[in-house]
Amino acid sequence: MTFQLGHYKETESREKKNQSQHRLQKKSKSEMAMKRVATSAIGALASSPGSSALIRPLHASPGSKKIVGVFYKANEYASMNPNFVGCVEGALGIRDWLTSQGHEYIVTDDKEGPHSELEKHIPDLHVLISTPFHPAYVTAERIKKAKNLQLLLTAGIGSDHIDLNAAAAAGLTVAEVTGSNVVSVAEDELMRILILVRNFLPGYHQAVTGDWNVAGIAYRAYDLEGKTVGTVGAGRIGKLLLQRLKPFNCNLLYHDRLKMDPELENQIGAKFEEDLDKMLPKCDIIVINMPLTDKTRGMFDKEKISKLKKGVLIVNNARGAIMDTQAVADACSSGHIAGYSGDVWYPQPAPKDHPWRYMPNHAMTPHISGTTIDAQLRYAAGVKDMLERYFKGEEFPQQHYIVKEGKLASQYQ
Numbered sequence: 001m002t003f004q005l006g007h008y009k010e011t012e013s014r015e016k017k018n019q020s021q022h023r024l025q026k027k028s029k030s031e032m033a034m035k036r037v038a039t040s041a042i043g044a045l046a047s048s049p050g051s052s053a054l055i056r057p058l059h060a061s062p063g064s065k066k067i068v069g070v071f072y073k074a075n076e077y078a079s080m081n082p083n084f085v086g087c088v089e090g091a092l093g094i095r096d097w098l099t100s101q102g103h104e105y106i107v108t109d110d111k112e113g114p115h116s117e118l119e120k121h122i123p124d125l126h127v128l129i130s131t132p133f134h135p136a137y138v139t140a141e142r143i144k145k146a147k148n149l150q151l152l153l154t155a156g157i158g159s160d161h162i163d164l165n166a167a168a169a170a171g172l173t174v175a176e177v178t179g180s181n182v183v184s185v186a187e188d189e190l191m192r193i194l195i196l197v198r199n200f201l202p203g204y205h206q207a208v209t210g211d212w213n214v215a216g217i218a219y220r221a222y223d224l225e226g227k228t229v230g231t232v233g234a235g236r237i238g239k240l241l242l243q244r245l246k247p248f249n250c251n252l253l254y255h256d257r258l259k260m261d262p263e264l265e266n267q268i269g270a271k272f273e274e275d276l277d278k279m280l281p282k283c284d285i286i287v288i289n290m291p292l293t294d295k296t297r298g299m300f301d302k303e304k305i306s307k308l309k310k311g312v313l314i315v316n317n318a319r320g321a322i323m324d325t326q327a328v329a330d331a332c333s334s335g336h337i338a339g340y341s342g343d344v345w346y347p348q349p350a351p352k353d354h355p356w357r358y359m360p361n362h363a364m365t366p367h368i369s370g371t372t373i374d375a376q377l378r379y380a381a382g383v384k385d386m387l388e389r390y391f392k393g394e395e396f397p398q399q400h401y402i403v404k405e406g407k408l409a410s411q412y413q
């Protein structure tokens, strides 16, 4: 609770800042509009001379827009819950609203390759909505082909499926629904920690296969109490996880680019570790909670994994590509990693021969933690709000921007 207050305080001061920025913008709207075009033009000139990015406005011009949404397909599950809006069939619940305003809204799960439905619409779409659960990989090549594209929205959190540098160079806006599913993910991580620590899955398998072998589970089942848990990244999800772990009486550590304010740190009860390599060998359990960026891609390679405590447990709901896939599989096989769980893979959907499907002591699932029904309703509402603002030419909440006016959000730089 107290942490939440701190979080709201932070959001509130950001909101105040946004409001005053907004007032300023109103005052000199035409100046700002010119500045925006100029900034995007400079970015475009610097990166791709002669590109059509020069004439791309950052907000909607009047008239009908072509909006494409790429989501996972629900098939027989689509009609089982009226709030199941995150799938192709649910289409974020915004189809009627968009079409009633004269916009074209195409929704598909067919996203890969030159003959996919998505590829067909790339040349003339204005807005692309995609989701990390079924990522539409927006490459520099696709951006180059998308001459009308202005806005890339992520229904969820994590826009690493987009080539952000290419988007910035082309003067596009990239935004996500920051905060929309952070509770969903933090809860899921806590569950995965317990599943690994208690060696839950072999017991479950015994139950369904008609076996009964207590020893086969008990020889590597532990209490969570007293263990050292370190989160790599302590932003919104990391903090919520630490807050949830506090009553378990663990030793809590965190590494991040930024140290929390001391009051919040004290409430959460976690100790800051500036040097990641010094934190890693102390941890019985490591949870990854930072975005996939140029700096974090492949960060957990063979060398980094060799620094971990032997028998460490890892939970990664952040992004699969933060890990070196084969290094994780090898360390699980050797027993250096005693258990690995998460819902994120690279690529997604994970191919049938992905090594993580076959490594020992894993508790992997498809990408699911941030797409609970509660989360879907929140990120669908966030996408609708941003589209509404885009049509009206209004700013988005500042924390939603990942690429704005040719610049990446600070943690992606």
Ligand SMILES: NC(=O)c1ccc[n+]([C@@H]2O[C@H](COP(=O)([O-])OP(=O)(O)OC[C@H]3O[C@@H](n4cnc5c(N)ncnc54)[C@H](O)[C@@H]3O)[C@@H](O)[C@H]2O)c1
Pocket (backbone or CB within 6 Å): 156, 157, 158, 179, 181, 182, 185, 232, 233, 234, 235, 236, 237, 238, 255, 256, 257, 258, 289, 290, 291, 292, 293, 295, 296, 317, 318, 319, 343, 344, 367, 368, 369, 370, 371, 411
């Ligand atoms: N599995 C899912 O369903 C799901 C859902 C939501 C988010 N996510 C993933 O979780 C990530 C974190 O989400 P969040 O809402 O907590 O984001 P956030 O922006 O609130 O927090 C990210 C934290 O990581 C830190 N960080 C960034 N780069 C770092 C680096 N190089 N070294 C150390 N720390 C670094 C930042 O300072 C920040 O505190 C997202 O970027 C996304 O990839 C997954």
